[in-house]
Amino acid sequence: METTRVLSRDPGLARVTEDRGRGSLRAGQAEGASLLLAGCFLALMLVILFRCPMPPMQDFCEWIYQSFLAKSLLLGSPLASGVAFKTWPVPNGLEQNVMTGLMLVLSPIAAARTFLVGYLLLGTLLLYRISRRAGTGHPNLLLFVLLPLLLVNSSFWAGEVNFQIALLLFLSYVVCDPVDRCRPLVILLVSLLLFVTHILPLLFLCFYVFFETLPGVLAGWKRLLALAPACALALWWHAADPRVDKATSFSPNLHGPAQWLAYRAYVFSKLGVYHDFVYGGLGDFARDKPLYLAGVAANGLVLLCLGAVLIKFLWDALRTRPFAGATLLAHQCTVAGLVDPATLLRNANVGERLLLPAVALAVLGSGMGAWRRPVYAGIGTAALLLLAATALAPPRYQPGYQEVGLSVVNDPHQRTHVFFWTRPYDFAGRVEYAERAAAHQPPGPAPALAFGEGMLRMVPGPAAAGGGK
Numbered sequence: 194m195e196t197t198r199v200l201s202r203d204p205g206l207a208r209v210t211e212d213r214g215r216g217s218l219r220a221g222q223a224e225g226a227s228l229l230l231a232g233c234f235l236a237l238m239l240v241i242l243f244r245c246p247m248p249p250m251q252d253f254c255e256w257i258y259q260s261f262l263a264k265s266l267l268l269g270s271p272l273a274s275g276v277a278f279k280t281w282p283v284p285n286g287l288e289q290n291v292m293t294g295l296m297l298v299l300s301p302i303a304a305a306r307t308f309l310v311g312y313l314l315l316g317t318l319l320l321y322r323i324s325r326r327a328g329t330g331h332p333n334l335l336l337f338v339l340l341p342l343l344l345v346n347s348s349f350w351a352g353e354v355n356f357q358i359a360l361l362l363f364l365s366y367v368v369c370d371p372v373d374r375c376r377p378l379v380i381l382l383v384s385l386l387l388f389v390t391h392i393l394p395l396l397f398l399c400f401y402v403f404f405e406t407l408p409g410v411l412a413g414w415k416r417l418l419a420l421a422p423a424c425a426l427a428l429w430w431h432a433a434d435p436r437v438d439k440a441t442s443f444s445p446n447l448h449g450p451a452q453w454l455a456y457r458a459y460v461f462s463k464l465g466v467y468h469d470f471v472y473g474g475l476g477d478f479a480r481d482k483p484l485y486l487a488g489v490a491a492n493g494l495v496l497l498c499l500g501a502v503l504i505k506f507l508w509d510a511l512r513t514r515p516f517a518g519a520t521l522l523a524h525q526c527t528v529a530g531l532v533d534p535a536t537l538l539r540n541a542n543v544g545e546r547l548l549l550p551a552v553a554l555a556v557l558g559s560g561m562g563a564w565r566r567p568v569y570a571g572i573g574t575a576a577l578l579l580l581a582a583t584a585l586a587p588p589r590y591q592p593g594y595q596e597v598g599l600s601v602v603n604d605p606h607q608r609t610h611v612f613f614w615t616r617p618y619d620f621a622g623r624v625e626y627a628e629r630a631a632a633h634q635p636p637g638p639a640p641a642l643a644f645g646e647g648m649l650r651m652v653p654g655p656a657a658a659g660g661g662k
Contacts, residue, residue, distance in 0.1 A: 249617030252352030258623035341576030465492030
């Protein structure tokens with residue numbers, strides 16, 4: 194009734210109030226549409242997971258295999274006679290531990306799907322909470338863009354689910370109540386949880402807590418001390434773990450500053466929405482060249498848009514809150530990600546995984562200005578359409594699958610044909626082995642462990658996995 198009286202008394206104010214009401218209605222409709230599209234995004238992911246013969250996620254298939262070996266080791270099966278559990282603390286093992294437990298009652302592929310469904314649901318709930326804690330005023334639109342940026346991105350398709358979970362946990366800590374965020378007990382529990390999930394977000398947490406104590410480091414000694422147990426476990430692991438893949442080089446051969454700069458831009462653009470799935474040695478360049486060119490262009494636009502968001506956030510933060518933990522961490526991750534210390538850290542895809550928290554902090558801390566809303570809506574919509582194309586495409590996997598090698602990356606004539614590639618079934622033969630063994634069929638020769646950072650290690654013996662190598 195009060196609104197009616199004001200409208201009748203002041204025609205000018207009535208028009209303003211009516212325009213604001215229409216604007217609020219349009220904003221509400223846009224928020225509802227964003228939430229609906231986010232639901233469609235999740236539904237398409239479930240279609241992909243259950244339509245494909247196994248999760249089409251490159252390294253994840255290796256972790257399915259190692260989880261099966263861990264289950265066999267727990268049950269005393271001779272299939273695991275060539276491996277043993279490590280006797281020191283091991284980070285990055287959450288997915289392996291959970292899938293090992295699930296395989297006690299489920300087949301390897303069913304356990305992997307169950308784990309991934311849980312990841313998608315839990316990750317969406319965390320992003321739902323993060324989008325509302327960020328205070329941008331458009332939480333559903335923020336959720337819509339965070340799903341392809343943080344939940345189902347290039348790291349996800351590469352099979353790095355542990356990193357994905359740990360990053361979501363870290364961001365949940367960053368947006369929690371400031372009083373709770375500063376409690377030493379909270380820092381202790383979060384740091385230990387990150388240690389068992391993935392070591393890189395634990396490093397983000399350590400730097401973030403340190404930056405948050407500036408300039409009064411001595412006053413925040415209790416918070417820093419709360420990080421000590423997780424850091425001690427990380428140092429123990431680093432000193433004790435005999436990684437078998439530490440000598441591997443992960444960077445392409447680059448010649449001259451132009452190629453170096455182009456590769457840095459490419460690493461950033463891998464945060465985009467297009468992913469080139471390589472089947473049988475052929476990617477979209479060979480199968481559907483227009484789709485490939487459109488996807489590369491889309492990721493280029495994402496590079497420009499997210500780059501602008503990040504640069505503006507860093508510039509504004511330097512002027513208004515230069516010593517804030519999010520500001521300093523975003524600057525640090527941006528510089529480190531552009532340097533891309535993959536060979537130094539002996540780990541692949543480090544550049545994009547360092548840039549991801551910087552971009553996430555920028556998106557969460559930049560608000561929802563007029564130009565950002567259509568940008569975020571465009572990124573989410575493009576990701577949804579490309580995911581629909583992936584879900585509707587016929588599965589291309591065949592038993593006995595052998596994937597293409599990495600030599601094409603260093604071929605100047607072919608490297609532009611494999612931008613944003615992911616090899617979904619690179620380790621599919623290991624999942625086939627686990628499925629046959631779980632069904633009590635002759636599994637054939639046991640493959641060697643491809644990665645040494647899990648909770649298993651090779652032991653000498655005639656029946657060692659991979660022929661005793």
